[in-house]
Amino acid sequence: MTFYDYIIRLADNNLILGHRLSEWCGHGPFLEQDMAMTNISLDLIGQSRSMYALAAEINSKGESEDDIAFLRLEHEYQNLLLVEQPNGDFAHTVLRQLFFASFQLPLYQAMLQKLQGMTEEHFVTLRGILEKAVMEVTYHKRWSSEWVIRLGDGTAESHSRMVTAVNELYRYYGEAFISDAVDDAAVSEGYGVRPEELKAEADQYIDDIFRQANLNIPVDTYMQRGGKQGVHSEYMGYLLSELQYMQRAYPNASW
Amino acid sequence: MPVGSQMSIEKEKILHILERVTDPEIPVLTIQDMGIIRDVIIENHKIIVVITPTYSGCPAMSAISMAIRMELLSEGYPDVEIKEIFSPAWTTDWMSESGKQKLKEYGIAPPVVEKRISGLLFQEAPEVPCPRCSSTDTVMISEFGSTACKALMKCNSCLEPFDYFKCHR
Numbered sequence: 001m002t003f004y005d006y007i008i009r010l011a012d013n014n015l016i017l018g019h020r021l022s023e024w025c026g027h028g029p030f031l032e033q034d035m036a037m038t039n040i041s042l043d044l045i046g047q048s049r050s051m052y053a054l055a056a057e058i059n060s061k062g063e064s065e066d067d068i069a070f071l072r073l074e075h076e077y078q079n080l081l082l083v084e085q086p087n088g089d090f091a092h093t094v095l096r097q098l099f100f101a102s103f104q105l106p107l108y109q110a111m112l113q114k115l116q117g118m119t120e121e122h123f124v125t126l127r128g129i130l131e132k133a134v135m136e137v138t139y140h141k142r143w144s145s146e147w148v149i150r151l152g153d154g155t156a157e158s159h160s161r162m163v164t165a166v167n168e169l170y171r172y173y174g175e176a177f178i179s180d181a182v183d184d185a186a187v188s189e190g191y192g193v194r195p196e197e198l199k200a201e202a203d204q205y206i207d208d209i210f211r212q213a214n215l216n217i218p219v220d221t222y223m224q225r226g227g228k229q230g231v232h233s234e235y236m237g238y239l240l241s242e243l244q245y246m247q248r249a250y251p252n253a254s255w
Numbered sequence: 256m257p258v259g260s261q262m263s264i265e266k267e268k269i270l271h272i273l274e275r276v277t278d279p280e281i282p283v284l285t286i287q288d289m290g291i292i293r294d295v296i297i298e299n300h301k302i303i304v305v306i307t308p309t310y311s312g313c314p315a316m317s318a319i320s321m322a323i324r325m326e327l328l329s330e331g332y333p334d335v336e337i338k339e340i341f342s343p344a345w346t347t348d349w350m351s352e353s354g355k356q357k358l359k360e361y362g363i364a365p366p367v368v369e370k371r372i373s374g375l376l377f378q379e380a381p382e383v384p385c386p387r388c389s390s391t392d393t394v395m396i397s398e399f400g401s402t403a404c405k406a407l408m409k410c411n412s413c414l415e416p417f418d419y420f421k422c423h424r
Contacts (some may be wrong), residue, residue, distance in 0.1 A: 043310065047312070127342060131341065132310075
């Protein structure tokens with residue numbers, strides 16, 4: 001079941017971050033960025049949907065992609081703490097996206113390398129999903145990087161907002177790069193990537209963006225963790241109550 | 256069960272029926288123009304239509320699947336399976352030349368081959384000719400337009416705003 005768990009984790013990150021971004025719909029600072037955020041949301045939710053569908057297919061319990069997405073309990077979601085953090089202001093949102101994309105893009109690229117040449121159907125499907133996602137996440141990374149630089153290197157107001165966002169969110173950046181038993185098992189089964197191996201590239205990228213944005217890495221670099229094991233921050237319950245509302249209130253509702 | 260050349264005649268017939276299915280967001284384009292149909296497989300009485308999404312979260316996919324079913328049902332094919340595949344990933348290169356021409360006539364600038372390098376920050380917007388007056392003096396207003404696959408642009412010569420179908424690859 002390692003493959004199932006590993007896919008669910010990838011999908012949970014995308015679903016929860018996609019849901020957070022969807023909260024911006026109609027509230028963006030201006031029309032273009034409102035659409036950018038909702039389109040990134042659509043990409044992430046679309047990716048998670050394909051992954052949940054794959055997970056449902058390989059799991060013979062008869063659950064559907066919707067059951068997995070909407071009917072689990074909080075501790076069963078294995079997303080990073082980073083992606084469930086509230087949107088805050090626009091500075092928080094773009095920084096959260098930068099941190100996540102800096103992890104997600106090299107992870108997917110490394111996984112694609114590992115999946116090369118694997119012929120089992122579920123691996124081929126996953127490779128297709130990731131190939132498509134890489135094209136999309138490349139844009140997410142560029143979009144969030146440009147905004148972090150614009151705001152960090154912008155006015156006194158935008159700079160101070162960016163600094164606040166860095167101070168509040170940096171502690172959630174590191175969890176993505178700490179491996180656990182699921183990662184180890186996935187690595188030994190050939191398709192998983194040891195997240196520690198992605199850290200140098202991500203750190204260097206963040207350093208480079210922060211330098212251009214006149215931002216500094218905080219001195220206190222203690223990293224919060226627990227999301228990957230289902231131990232979430234207090235925000236997760238509120239998020240899920242909204243995300244799951246329809247399926248809980250009207251079981252089996254469909255379009 | 257159709258065999259050999261009969262099978263390919265059957266397949267041609269189905270592809271012909273599918274020409275009636277258009278993209279719900281760009282009604283001038285058929286799904287063949289878009290390059291969304293990857294294959295049609297005939298298994299006994301069952302028709303399997305293999306399609307690929309343009310974007311992971313493209314909301315048009317379920318409407319397209321429904322339209323495929325309806326068109327085939329109206330021609331006497333009740334047993335239809337829609338299979339989504341992701342690889343090789345769809346890019347705007349899959350769009351047919353006639354599709355690009357139809358887009359332009361409809362007022363949407365078709366994708367141009369962009370020289371932009373993926374991932375590089377603060378690149379200039381691509382040079383896109385205005386679909387109305389063909390001037391290349393155009394400016395990108397928003398990277399997203401009426402749908403995720405389009406950007407909103409404006410022509411500085413004739414002053415018309417227009418949609419640009421972004422190069423996706």
